Amino acid sequence: MALLAVEGVCKAFGSLKAVDEVSFTVAPGEIFGIAGPNGSGKSTLFNLITGIPFAPDRGRIVFDGDDIQGKPGHAIARLGLARTFQRETSFDGLTMFENVLIGASYGKPDRAAAAARDAAAEALEFVGLESRSFGRLAGELSVFDRKCLMLATAIAMEPKMLLLDEPASSLTRPEIETSIGLIRRTAARGITIVLIEHVLTFLMSLSQHLLVLNQGRVLAAGEPATVIADERVIEAYLGTRRAAA
Ligand SMILES: Nc1ncnc2c1ncn2[C@@H]1O[C@H](COP(=O)(O)OP(=O)(O)O)[C@@H](O)[C@H]1O
Ligand SMILES: [Mg+2]
CATH class of the missing domain: 3.40.50.300 (P-loop containing nucleotide triphosphate hydrolases)
Structure with missing residues (x-):
């Protein structure tokens, strides 16, 4: 099907x-x-x-x-069902980690806070963003890193598609x-x-x-x-x- x-x-x-x-x-x-x-x-x-x-x-x-x-x-x-956008889209005034945490928790509301934080960290590492940069503001990132951030935010939702x-x-x-x-x-x-x-x-x-x-x-x-x-x-x-x- x-x-x-x-x-x-x-x-x-x-x-x-x-x-x-x-x-x-x-x-x-x-x-x-x-x-x-x-x-x-x-x-x-x-x-x-x-x-x-x-x-x-x-x-x-x-x-x-x-x-x-x-x-x-x-x-x-x-x-x-998750998506990314053609133009890099993030909450620019929030950190990289906070952005992905929104996907991890809001996208899967039944998940406990600790599990959401783990999923957010795992998704950021998966797309190749380094843990020492997790505290950087999304608005300060390069185009490529912003695209990776958008992908990590979507992946942290653990979508089917x-x-x-x-x-x-x-x-x-x-x-x-x-x-x-x-x-x-x-x-x-x-x-x-x-x-x-x-x-x-x-x-x-x-x-x-x-x-x-x-x-x-x-x-x-x-x-x-x-x-x-x-x-x-x-x-x-x-x-x-x-x-x-
Ligand atoms: N919100 C909108 N209001 C008016 N026209 C729109 C809107 N979004 C897209 N369009 C128009 O619809 C057509 C298809 O746009 P779009 O889906 O962005 O194309 P693509 O992604 O293939 O480049 C274009 O002519 C575009 O100008
Ligand atoms: Mg388009």
Whole structure:
């Protein structure tokens, strides 16, 4: 059974159909990639799935057997669905440790305080942030460290599924290599991953299935090698005309 099933989901902003009749399923344990040019609706799709900050206009979203469309964001998160944001997002005036502790305790409210602190420390170490820097303010960190912090905050919730929105954007090549390793190790913890990225090579190296969006609609879906060979995908990315191809 699919861990996540998205069925005919739509979201319009005025006359703009940002997400238009999108359907797909994600199996437990996989890394599922979502690609598409800028403005194709990728981040909006994550917003609709997580309820942060809005629900779909239409369509159904089933996560781990529960209908979640229209539920508040915190309720969806507590069912085991975590996300990161395209732009580094943290409580800048709190320390690294305090940020991750919010994920560890608020995301899993039944956990005792000591267990939440242990989970927070473990998640920070897991993403490679050193324990002597746990007291630094989030707002003082580099872009890469802030992305790692956001990932640690999500992992500390011990989610079943994690949605990552362009985790490689504005990173250097060595940082991207580190990120690829980190995403693989996160999946190896048993967390199912849905990964948005507009750099196809990054997605190709990680994903078992690929969905390509264009102007809010599903352009192609399936095995990565087949999807990127699809003429419509090449056209959407490179703007080549069919005739020229
Ligand atoms: N909150 C919003 N209000 C109005 N338009 C939006 C909003 N969020 C996204 N859009 C528009 O929806 C389209 C899809 O945006 P987005 O999902 O961010 O694309 P992507 O993540 O694929 O680059 C864009 O045209 C964008 O300008
Ligand atoms: Mg986006």
